[in-house]
Amino acid sequence: MKKLFVKHSLKIILSAILLFAAAAANAQDARLNFEKLNGLGERARDVVEVNIDGKLLDLAKRVMVKTNDEDAKKIGQAISGLKGIYVRVFNFENENEYDIRDVEEIRSQFQTPGWVKLANVRSKKNNQKIDVYTMFTGEVMSGVAVVISESKSVALVNVIGPIDLDLLAEMSGKLNIPKIDIERDAVTKPKN
Amino acid sequence: MKEDYLWDKTGGDPEIERLENALAAYRFQENDTPLIPSLPAKVLAFEQKPARRFYKLAFAAAACLAFAAAGSGVWFGFYNDKTTNRDSAKTIEPEKIVAPRNESKVDNSPESLVEKTEVSTAGKDGNYKQFARSKFVKVHKNIQPVVYRKGAKPANVEVEAEVKLTAEERYAYDQLRLALSITSSKLKLVKNKVEGVEEKNVARKGGR
Numbered sequence A: 001m002k003k004l005f006v007k008h009s010l011k012i013i014l015s016a017i018l019l020f021a022a023a024a025a026n027a028q029d030a031r032l033n034f035e036k037l038n039g040l041g042e043r044a045r046d047v048v049e050v051n052i053d054g055k056l057l058d059l060a061k062r063v064m065v066k067t068n069d070e071d072a073k074k075i076g077q078a079i080s081g082l083k084g085i086y087v088r089v090f091n092f093e094n095e096n097e098y099d100i101r102d103v104e105e106i107r108s109q110f111q112t113p114g115w116v117k118l119a120n121v122r123s124k125k126n127n128q129k130i131d132v133y134t135m136f137t138g139e140v141m142s143g144v145a146v147v148i149s150e151s152k153s154v155a156l157v158n159v160i161g162p163i164d165l166d167l168l169a170e171m172s173g174k175l176n177i178p179k180i181d182i183e184r185d186a187v188t189k190p191k192n
Numbered sequence B: 001m002k003e004d005y006l007w008d009k010t011g012g013d014p015e016i017e018r019l020e021n022a023l024a025a026y027r028f029q030e031n032d033t034p035l036i037p038s039l040p041a042k043v044l045a046f047e048q049k050p051a052r053r054f055y056k057l058a059f060a061a062a063a064c065l066a067f068a069a070a071g072s073g074v075w076f077g078f079y080n081d082k083t084t085n086r087d088s089a090k091t092i093e094p095e096k097i098v099a100p101r102n103e104s105k106v107d108n109s110p111e112s113l114v115e116k117t118e119v120s121t122a123g124k125d126g127n128y129k130q131f132a133r134s135k136f137v138k139v140h141k142n143i144q145p146v147v148y149r150k151g152a153k154p155a156n157v158e159v160e161a162e163v164k165l166t167a168e169e170r171y172a173y174d175q176l177r178l179a180l181s182i183t184s185s186k187l188k189l190v191k192n193k194v195e196g197v198e199e200k201n202v203a204r205k206g207g208r
Helices: A002-029 A035-043 A054-066 A070-078 A100-111 A165-170 A182-188 B003-008 B014-022 B053-092 B110-120 B128-134 B167-207
Strands: A046-053 A084-091 A115-123 A128-137 A140-149 A153-160
Touching: A035 A084, A035 A100, A035 A153, A046 A054, A046 B167, A054 A070, A054 A084, A054 B167, A070 A165, A084 B167, A100 A115, A100 A128, A100 A140, A115 B167, A128 B167, A140 B167, A153 B167, A165 B167
Parallel strands: none
Antiparallel strands: A046 A084, A084 A153, A115 A128, A128 A140, A140 A153
């Protein structure tokens, strides 16, 4: 019995490693590549870029869960499994100032296996195109991506990990947007 | 040695008699005061030390002071713990932004704050750690206890208490709220669009 176990232990370990690697790879696949959007930033009037993952996200989740605000607590529980959230918003002064092909390249990433289309809206008004995709690992949601392109703006949201979409949509307007002191930040921003 | 001589001096014992004669000078006399024999030169004289009353008092005083110091230290430590616990409970609560009274004039949508957020978000290399370090704020303890009358609200109930979060916590929390607010607004937009399309379809079917 022992000999059998020893003989097959290497195979068992290898298969476990492969399974783990596959799971990790699946988790990573939910991350979109935003490199193509760098060109949009140069032409945009306003740019919002938010990257939260790792320890920063853990820290923020801890603060959110401990808060006295019931809405924030509810959201904190909803995002407890979140691994990362990446947001890009570009607003342009005039219409069609950006190359739509850059956005289409982002959309082409949804063709890779794993992504499932959740919603697709096309409107001639403002040339609006909305795509919502999710990725599942087994029965667990491993990522969500929202791409909204209009004639004067482009917005992309990439969430890694399980998240309650309905709750988040319901919370729209209830999450207090943090006040950001521009002058203070301009003074204290470290010089690179 | 004959024991009778030692008992009642009967008989004779030359050895004992010799010893008695040698020590005759020290024989007890009722009227004589006892003589303290002088010590031979080789033996050092014993100097009688004075009574240690002073040291006893000093040690007693020192012990009292030490006890008093220990007791006061424990008491102050206990008192400070009480006030610290009260303050640390506040440090966890995040700052709740008070909405302006006339909300109709203020556009709180994420896009309207895009201009403001441009400077404050992480740099293009995502170097938020340096940014947070430069903004670290020292937190001072508020030792004065807050006393409320029974049933009365504290004076600053209208103004949200300033939360003592570290700069890194504040930054992380703000960034997450910003990201979630943008995400929720986009999801809400999608939801409204989808529901709007569905309503149109229902209306069209009803019209036929």
